[in-house]
Amino acid sequence: MARDRGVRRGGAARDDWAARIAALDGPDGPGTGGRAGKAPLTVRRIMDTAFELVEAEGHEALTMRRVAAALDTGPASLYAHVRDKADLDELLLGAVCARVSVPEADAARWEEQLLDVCRSLRDEYLRYPGISRVALAAAPDSLDALRLSEGMLTILLTGGVAPRPAAWAIDAVFLYVSAYCFEMSLRHSPEAGADQRVLDREALVERYRLLPADTFPSTVAHARELTSGEEHERFEFTLRTLLRGLDARP
C-alpha cells in the first residue's frame, strides 16, 4: 500500500518509529503540534466521533462521510488530520488497547493474570463491535498493542515459560482473542436482541439433528455439545486449554 509515504500535510509524523517512541511520555491534547490553534477539528475530536459511531452502530458503519457529517463538515476535511481510513482504524485500535491495564507480573498467579488481560481486551473489543477486524491485520504496528504484548510476555516469562514458547503463545492468544471478538461482532451485529441467540441455538440443534446419521454420525450424536457454551465459556475454555498445553511442556 501507500503506507511508506511521508505525511502529506498536517498531523504528527506517526510513521516515524523513533518519533512515536519519543512521544511516549507526552500525551498532550492537541494532535497537531505545539501550536495552540483554535481550529475545532482535531485528531482527538475525530477519534471521539468515530468511537461513538462504532459503539452505536458497529465498525461497518464507520465511514469517513459519516464521521465528517457528525462533525458538520465534508469528508475531505478529515484527510488533513488522518492519512487514511486505515490510519483512523489503527488510531482507534491503539486507543482501545490503551484502555486495557496489565498487572504487575506475579509468578504464583500467572495464568489468572494472563486470562484477566485477555478478558479485558475482549470486553473492550466487544464494546466497539468490529474493531477486532483491524487487530487481525495490523497487530504489531502500534505502541499500545505492543504494551499489551509486553505485559503478557512478562507475565508468561515470570510464570516460568521459556522465551520462544512464550512469544509464540502470545501471538496465538492475541490472534484468538481478536478472531473470537470478530466472529462475535459479525454474528450479533445485524439483528438486535439478546434472546435471539438462544433461538438460534435451538434452531441450530434442530438442523444438526436433521442431518443423515450415516454421513454425520458424530454431529448428530453430539449436536447439544456442538451448540452449547453460555456467554464466554468457550473463550475461557480455549485459553485455559492453550495455557495448560504450554504448562505441560517438559
Place this chain on the structure above:
Amino acid sequence: MARDRGVRRGGAARDDWAARIAALDGPDGPGTGGRAGKAPLTVRRIMDTAFELVEAEGHEALTMRRVAAALDTGPASLYAHVRDKADLDELLLGAVCARVSVPEADAARWEEQLLDVCRSLRDEYLRYPGISRVALAAAPDSLDALRLSEGMLTILLTGGVAPRPAAWAIDAVFLYVSAYCFEMSLRHSPEAGADQRVLDREALVERYRLLPADTFPSTVAHARELTSGEEHERFEFTLRTLLRGLDARP
C-alpha cells in the same frame, strides 16, 4: 440481513436446509435444474471465474463487476444465479472446504490426523487469499464445512476426548486456522515477493531493539523470539499446544 428471504428467480433453493441435505448425493453438472438449456452462464462458470480471480489477485479483488467482465457480461446477469455477493462467498468457501479430505479416524494417530486436516485446510485457504475471512463469519452454515467439522469431531472422539471438550476444541481450531490464514493473506497480499518478509522480520527486530528498555524490557530482551518462526512453525506450535492441553485433561 436479507438472508431469510426465499430465492428470487433461478438457482437451487439453497436456503432450504432439507433441500440441501437431499441434494447431498447428486452433485450433477448444470446448476440451474434439469433443463438442458444451452445458456452459457451457470453457477459453476461463475464460481470458476471467481476462483481464478481470487487465486490471482486475492479476495479483495473479487467483485461482481470483475466476475461479470471476465464472463463478458454485465454485473446484473450474475444475480440470476447467485443471490448476493455473500452468497457467492459462501459458495466459494464451501467448494474450498470440499477439497479437504478427512481420513478414517484412527485412535492411535488422532493428533497427527487432526493436524493433517488443519494443514490441508490451511493450504487451501492460502491458495485463495482472503477467502478465510468468509470463514470467520459464516462458519456453521455450509454442509461442506460441516463435513470437515464432523471429520475432526470424530477424530477427537476416537482419540478419547470427551464430547464437550472435543466440540469446543474443534470450534477453536477452526477459528484459529481461519484467523491465521486471514492474517497471512492480509500481510502478504499487497506487496509481492517472498524474500520481502525476511527483510520485514529484520526491520521488526530493529524496531523492537529501539524501544526503551525500562518500559519494554521483555520485548527488547526477546526481540528475536518475538519475530522468529519460519513458514508455518507458529501454526504447528499453536495447534500442538492446544492439543496437548486437551490431552492433559484429567
Place this chain on the structure above:
DNA sequence: AGCTTGACGCGAACACTGTTCGACTGTAGA
C-alpha cells in the same frame, strides 16, 4: 502597518462498490 505565506476547510468530482429496475431476447409449450 502591510504583505506574504502557508496551513486548514471543504465543495465538487473521480473511480469504485453492491444491487435493482425494466426492457429485451430467444426458446418451449399450446
Place this chain on the structure above:
DNA sequence: TCTACAGTCGAACAGTGTTCGCGTCAAGCT
C-alpha cells in the same frame, strides 16, 4: 403461430474512499 417465461443485461441508484483545487483566515516577517 402465439403466448409465456426464464435468462440477459444496459442503465441507474445509493453508497464508499480519496484527491483536486479553490477559498479563507490568522501568523510571521519586513
